[in-house]
Amino acid sequence: MAMAGVAAVLSLAVLLPTAACPCGALRPQHPGNTTASKLLGTWLYVAGAAQFPQHLLEMLLIDHGHLHVEPRAGEQELLITQHVAVGDQCLTNNSTYFEITIGNTTLVKHAKTQQTVGTLMNLSSEDILLIQYQLQRERTYLGLYLYARNLSVSTAHREEFEHHAKRLGLSEEEIVYAPWETELCQTKEIEKGNSPRTEPTAASPPLGTHQPGSVGN
Template identity: 80%
Template sequence: MARVGVAAVLGLAALLLPTAPSPCPPPRPSNTTASKLLGTWLYVAGAAQLPQHLLEMLLIDHGHLLVEPGAGEQELLITQSVAVGDQCLTNNSTYFEIAAGNTTLVKHAKTHQTVGTLMNLSSEDVLLIQYQLQRERTYLGLYLYARNLSTSTAHQEEMELHAKHLGLGKGEIVYAPWKTELCPVKETEEGTSPCTAAVTASPPAGTHQPGSVGNPHLAGQ
């Protein structure tokens, strides 16, 4: 049940499975947009049109995206990790594609079908991804990621504005509480090969936790 729920939350078509070790990635892309997307993005919040998916978001304690260079400058590999219950589940079945006009699409690795779009925001330190969840009709979902957990009020307001356009209110946005440490967050050192060294990135002491405000379901737990 948890695996199916997480797959729906992340807008994936396949069940979440452990990610197999991968060889050293190609050199960093020269495309400016692609270069800004590389690295680790922490999961902050989600919102969805389908009540079932909204409830599934409540199962997530924390998560992150690791974006790495792909085969070409226009493609970036995505490894998604989420902590659900006592498990850390990972998946690498999607990738970013930098299309014409720097439009960034999320595509399925096997079918190459578009499953989401990266929305334009005022800051380069946050990502807002709009997913298309296919059921009997198309349901939309929003997922907010940031470089660190101290997201500003302005970033949360932008999330709320995009959610409003989907017919969702503040009470339907679920913020991740980040109470456990099941999914280690690793950041590649600048200028160092990812095959030789990496450092662990964790929220600094005293950092605002996304789950503490804006989420009536998780606040106070």
């Protein structure tokens, strides 16, 4: 599979602008003046859910990943540098950034085209991020991605992510948790001696579904 295709799983940089999702379950985040400082730093990729079949298959190839957020052009724009481990490669993408609007909605925008490709959604904790993307093809496909400050994500936060996914029309079969079995894309936030592996949950992909050789370009 092409490098650009894998990186698109997390950044979805090829997304076209679409109308707001008609589902009223998720609300754009309206965090307040300290949003920028709260978003800075490293976020670990925990799970994703996607309707587009190619993105769903690509997520099965990802062992782990993280994104690093840093100032871009002031407090309103924050650069997103993303890393994903696929096979024996750690792929990097920095084509998107967070923009905090006047109304304090946090958008994900493409760095070159300035098009909005996603929205940061409200959650119950400042230690997790939930980003909703939309992809317009023959119909509108939705994607939902969960990041956290560390991989000790509580059952309540996992259930919250799965609840939001369900309300967007994403089924349990369209949710993939990153296994974190290798250490290709290292992060400073993972302390020495601590394993970055997530605890298994009922919603994790069953054994045998992670088969990189079965997916083509």
